[in-house]
Amino acid sequence: MRIFGLAGWSGSGKTTLMEGVLRVLTARGLAVSTIKHAHHAFDVDKPGKDSFRHRTAGAREVMLAGGLRWALMHELGEDAEPTVEDLVARMQPVDLLLIEGFKAHAHPKLEVHRPDLGKPPLWPDDPGIVAVASDRPLPGVALPVLDLNDHQAAAAFILERTGAA
Numbered sequence: 001m002r003i004f005g006l007a008g009w010s011g012s013g014k015t016t017l018m019e020g021v022l023r024v025l026t027a028r029g030l031a032v033s034t035i036k037h038a039h040h041a042f043d044v045d046k047p048g049k050d051s052f053r054h055r056t057a058g059a060r061e062v063m064l065a066g067g068l069r070w071a072l073m074h075e076l077g078e079d080a081e082p083t084v085e086d087l088v089a090r091m092q093p094v095d096l097l098l099i100e101g102f103k104a105h106a107h108p109k110l111e112v113h114r115p116d117l118g119k120p121p122l123w124p125d126d127p128g129i130v131a132v133a134s135d136r137p138l139p140g141v142a143l144p145v146l147d148l149n150d151h152q153a154a155a156a157f158i159l160e161r162t163g164a165a
Contacts, residue, residue, distance in 0.1 A: 001088070001091070001093055001094065001096075001097050002095065002096050002097065002162040002163065002164045003088065003096075003097045003098075003099060003107050003108075003162075004096065004097075004098055004099070004107070004108055004109065004110070004158050004161065004162050005098065005099035005100065005101075005102060005105070005107050005108065005109035005110070005128075006018055006021075006098070006099070006100050006101075006109060006110050006111075006112055007100075007101065007102070007103045007109045007110070007111055007112070007122060007126075007129065008103075008111050008112035008113055008114075008122065009113075009117055009119040009122075010039075011114070011117055012112040012113060012114050012117060012119075013112050013114060013133075013135070013148055014100050014101070014112045015100065017110075017112055017133060017148060017151065017154060018034065018098060018100050020151030020154070020155075021098070021151055021154050021155045021158065022034070022098070023151070024151050024152055024154075024155035025096065025155050025158075025159070028155075030094075030095040030096055030164065031094040031095045031096075032094060032095060032096045032097070032098060033091055033092070033094045033096075033097050033098070034097070034098045034099070034100060035084070035087050035088070035091070035097065035098075035099045035100070035102075036099075036100045036101060037099075037100065037101025037102045038101075039101075044071065044073065045062075045073060051064045051073070055073060055075060059075070060074070060075055060077075061073065061074045061075070083105075084099065084102050084105045084107065095164050096158070096159075096162060096164040098158075103122060103126070105128070106127075106128050107128060108128055108130050108161060108162075109126075109128050109129055109130065110129070110130065110131050110132070110133055110146070110154065110157070110158070111123050111126075111129045111131070111132045111133070112132075112133050112134075112148065113132050113133070113134045113138070114134065114135055114136075114148075115134070115136050115138075116135075116136075121141075123141065123143055129143065130143065130144075130161060131143050131144040131145070131146060131157060131161075132144070132145050132146070133145075133146040133147070133148040133154055134146075134147075134148050135147075135148045135149065144157065
C-alpha cells in the first residue's frame with residue numbers, strides 16, 4: 001500500500017489540509033483511507049451505550065456494526081501504543097493510505113507549518129519530510145514549499161510522490 005503523511009504542530013491546519021486533499025483524491029476515483037494519531041486519551045464511544053458498557057465490563061475489543069459502517073475499538077490496557085506498522089497491518093488495502101500525525105515515524109510526509117504559531121519547523125530534523133505546506137513564504141527552505149490552502153496542488157504532489165495516480 002502506498003503511504004504518505006501529514007505532520008505538524010497542533011493548530012497548524014493538518015486536518016483541514018487532509019480533508020481538502022481527501023476530497024480531491026476521492027473525486028478522482030481513488031480509494032483512500034486514513035490513520036489519525038490522537039495525543040490524548042480519546043473515546044469514540046459514549047457512556048450508557050451498549051458498546052461502552054461492553055468495554056467497561058472488560059471486553060478487550062468491541063465491534064460496533066450497522067448498515068452503513070462498522071467500527072472496532074481495541075482497549076490497550078497496559079500494552080504499549082501500537083506502532084505505525086501495527087496499525088497499517090490492520091488496514092484494508094487501498095490506493096493510498098494517508099497518515100495524520102505520527103511525527104516521529106519515518107514514512108514520507110508533508111509538514112504543515114504556520115510560522116505564526118511560534119513553533120519550530122520539523123523539516124530540519126526529520127528526513128521523512130519531503131515538502132512543506134505553509135500559509136506564508138518560507139525563504140531558505142531547501143524542500144518544495146506548497147500553499148497550505150491549495151488542496152489541488154497538495155493532492156497532485158502526493159500523487160506524484162507516491163505514484164498512486
